[in-house]
Amino acid sequence: xxxxxxxxxxxxxxxxxxxxxxxxxxxxxxxxxxxxxxxxxxxxxxxxxxxxxxxxxxxxxxxxxxxxxxxxxxxxxxxxxxxxxxxxxxxxxxxxxxxxxxxxxxxxxxxxxxxxxxxxxxxxxxxxxxxxxxxxxxxxxxxxxxxxxxxxxxxxxxxxxxxxxxxxxxxxxxxxxxxxxxxxxxxxxxxxxxxxxxxxxxxxxxxxxxxxxxxxxxxxxxxxxxxxxxxxxxxxxxxxxxxxxxxxxxxxxxxxxxxxxxxxxxxxxxxxxxxxxxxxxxxxxxxxxxxxxxxxxxxxxxxxxxxxxxxxxxxxxxxxxxxxxxxxxxxxxxxxxxxxxxxxxxxxxxxxxxxxxxxxxxxxxxx
Amino acid sequence: xxxxxxxxxxxxxxxxxxxxxxxxxxxxxxxxxxxxxxxxxxxxxxxxxxxxxxxxxxxxxxxxxxxxxxxxxxxxxxxxxxxxxxxxxxxxxxxxxxxxxxxxxxxxxxxxxxxxxxxxxxxxxxxxxxxxxxxxxxxxxxxxxxxxxxxxxxxxxxxxxxxxxxxxxxxxxxxxxxxxxxxxxxxxxxxxxxxxxxxxxxxxx
Numbered sequence: 382x383x384x385x386x387x388x389x390x391x392x393x394x395x396x397x398x399x400x401x402x403x404x405x406x407x408x409x410x411x412x413x414x415x416x417x418x419x420x421x422x423x424x425x426x427x428x429x430x431x432x433x434x435x436x437x438x439x440x441x442x443x444x445x446x447x448x449x450x451x452x453x454x455x456x457x458x459x460x461x462x463x464x465x466x467x468x469x470x471x472x473x474x475x476x477x478x479x480x481x482x483x484x485x486x487x488x489x490x491x492x493x494x495x496x497x498x499x500x501x502x503x504x505x506x507x508x509x510x511x512x513x514x515x516x517x518x519x520x521x522x523x524x525x526x527x528x529x530x531x532x533x534x535x536x537x538x539x540x541x542x543x544x545x546x547x548x549x550x551x552x553x554x555x556x557x558x559x560x561x562x563x564x565x566x567x568x569x570x571x572x573x574x575x576x577x578x579x580x581x582x583x584x585x586x587x588x589x590x591x592x593x594x595x596x597x598x599x600x601x602x603x604x605x606x607x608x609x610x611x612x613x614x615x616x617x618x619x620x621x622x623x624x625x626x627x628x629x630x631x632x633x634x635x636x637x638x639x640x641x642x643x644x645x646x647x648x649x650x651x652x653x654x655x656x657x658x659x660x661x662x663x664x665x666x667x668x669x670x671x672x673x674x675x676x677x678x679x680x681x682x683x684x685x686x687x688x689x690x691x692x693x694x695x696x697x698x699x700x701x702x703x704x705x706x707x708x709x710x711x712x713x714x715x716x717x718x719x720x721x722x723x724x725x726x727x728x729x730x731x732x733x734x735x736x737x738x739x740x741x742x743x744x745x746x747x748x
Numbered sequence: 749x750x751x752x753x754x755x756x757x758x759x760x761x762x763x764x765x766x767x768x769x770x771x772x773x774x775x776x777x778x779x780x781x782x783x784x785x786x787x788x789x790x791x792x793x794x795x796x797x798x799x800x801x802x803x804x805x806x807x808x809x810x811x812x813x814x815x816x817x818x819x820x821x822x823x824x825x826x827x828x829x830x831x832x833x834x835x836x837x838x839x840x841x842x843x844x845x846x847x848x849x850x851x852x853x854x855x856x857x858x859x860x861x862x863x864x865x866x867x868x869x870x871x872x873x874x875x876x877x878x879x880x881x882x883x884x885x886x887x888x889x890x891x892x893x894x895x896x897x898x899x900x901x902x903x904x905x906x907x908x909x910x911x912x913x914x915x916x917x918x919x920x921x922x923x924x925x926x927x928x929x930x931x932x933x934x935x936x937x938x939x940x941x942x943x944x945x946x947x948x949x950x951x952x953x
Contacts, residue, residue: 515943516950535950565940573943585811596940646808655813 385425421705461492485730778920
């Protein structure tokens, strides 16, 4: 089981001080947060991709390449990479390059993006969101697996005799997660390829995601990648902790009330009741996170959102200390308890390479 | 025996008691009367007043809280709908519109709907034709030809013999006829389109 954090990369005023960090400060803070994640023993750092203010991460592989040079163990990922408006050729190139620089510590999560104007800014049409995701990924998948590609599709200019360079490290493409908050088509896509499915469940009630995750699991088995229990599932979470839960609620409330996504809506109490958000003690976070397994089955990756809504860097780093010292060690132990033997870990470069080598050896022996 | 028809009346009245709710109840009664001997009807009334905050929360967060979810599910599962709003500033009330804004846009496709409104004077009655009817046309509902407007004076003398009562009966009869012809509503979950088919659709284009 992997544990990590994902960041939206918003530049938001701290409602308690009225101070807004500069883009430069926010970008540097994201790097500091990623380094801290490794330091406290987390496994994954994932950054969002946005092309409009108040967000800074428009160029995720640049940032992740920099973080790769400053870390040794951390898996670098995205949440999400826009498969609709990015050229799949550029995604293939950028992430293969990153994979080499990071010695394989790379995977990525694909998403469609729901900011209307981003589509026309990049020459696309939001009404074609699903077809774009399907066709662009089909090309990306091919570019990482075939050295010379001929391609003709509906959305991109055709390719003749094209080789995407560098080739994936050790010939092993980065593992892909497909992120979705509402589309069964994307769960189906993830299942078809035997890729991971990440349900970003942080803002919505669990019943909604249960349907999507179950559909993905069923279809994963249908396509013969393994049993439904072996499908590769990732989930989001959102936490704010202090040792004493009343302190956590008191301190987080102004950030919650003014948060860009859900602020000025339901109360903190209603929202924690209805969504995965936990504001309280480390033990409360542990308890809530353990319920995810009851809802969605044994899963492979848990990412927490800890750095949005204007929370100052110092506070975020304290959150990471609590996550790394008190929450994740217990979760690792608890999630390992009663986990059926057949349920795999999340694929990594090393495991995918070993899998391929094993497959090749079997083929050799068969000759 | 055919299962009873499920009729849901949405009332956006704000005062308690409310003439909008009263009109919704009268219309539901008229539908029931018109269906007597043909089909059984179960009526559920959804009062939007109590859902005002959950509806606003949904607009902000993108998901319904538990009470609102149950109301939305009732409307989605309805065989027929009665939708009644007070007229505010020449149109339906904001609360009424917001409820239909957060409803799944496929939820009312093909559903028979009776539209009605209340207001201070009959001068507002065309709000039904220029605001409510296009809204439900957009939602691909089947809107009954008669829309019922009740002005304050309709509740007094003159409202009964020539005015409101016959209009309620006529509208109720129209919705009843639309409902009586209606086969049981399919409740199947939408099927997922197999991936090969999704890919093939792109190649064919």
